[in-house]
Amino acid sequence: MARYTGPSCRLCRRENMELFLKGERCYTDKCAxxxxxxxxxxxxxxxxxVSNYGVQLRxxxxxxxxxxxxEKQFRSYFQEADRLKGVxxxxxxxxxxxRLDNVVYRLGFAASRTEARILVRHxxxxxxxxxxxxxxxxxxxxxxxxLKEKSRKIACINESLDAVVRRGIPQWLELExxxxxxxxxxxxxxEDITMPIQEQLIVELYSK
Numbered sequence: 036m037a038r039y040t041g042p043s044c045r046l047c048r049r050e051n052m053e054l055f056l057k058g059e060r061c062y063t064d065k066c067a068x069x070x071x072x073x074x075x076x077x078x079x080x081x082x083x084x085v086s087n088y089g090v091q092l093r094x095x096x097x098x099x100x101x102x103x104x105x106e107k108q109f110r111s112y113f114q115e116a117d118r119l120k121g122v123x124x125x126x127x128x129x130x131x132x133x134r135l136d137n138v139v140y141r142l143g144f145a146a147s148r149t150e151a152r153i154l155v156r157h158x159x160x161x162x163x164x165x166x167x168x169x170x171x172x173x174x175x176x177x178x179x180x181x182l183k184e185k186s187r188k189i190a191c192i193n194e195s196l197d198a199v200v201r202r203g204i205p206q207w208l209e210l211e212x213x214x215x216x217x218x219x220x221x222x223x224x225x226e227d228i229t230m231p232i233q234e235q236l237i238v239e240l241y242s243k
Contacts, residue, residue, distance in 0.1 A: 124234030136170035143199025
């Protein structure tokens with residue numbers, strides 16, 4: 036399966052914002068975008084003209100990189116969002132937020148979505164008491180995500196839980212830290228997503 040294996044910080048610099056792809060490092064002075072706040076490459080410090088298409092493309096790439104989704108899968112999410120009732124852009128963000136790996140990250144069990152995806156793939160979590168090792172599983176209201184008993188001594192997970200206060204937990208989720216589990220209270224709405232995303236640009240791009 037195709038996947039990006041290059042420097043994560045390069046992606047943040049390309050999108051000109053912190054995508055929080057490297058966990059705790061993104062909150063320190065070592066963050067690349069704080070030291071070099073311009074796109075990578077020899078022409079990164081220039082001032083290129085950007086067309087409307089370019090603006091739309093960058094927004095799509097930004098969201099895709101935030102959630103760690105490949106192009107084919109991202110387009111499938113858009114098509115599903117377009118079929119659902121409501122605003123297509125908001126439906127798209129809701130579908131991305133409800134992925135199991137994203138929920139694990141949002142609850143604080145992992146320092147980044149990449150780390151959350153690895154933990155899910157390695158069978159560290161259950162969903163409603165059953166094995167769940169597919170990162171793209173769509174969660175629904177009332178679902179319970181729990182860390183397995185044998186995994187509760189893993190240092191990186193406990194460190195992430197201790198640092199979750201800095202990041203905060205969305206209102207649509209509830210964390211029971213002592214029990215190592217989280218509950219999806221309601222489905223996420225647009226107000227729950229605080230990242231600076233202009234989803235309408237993505238809708239315009241795919242609607243051409």
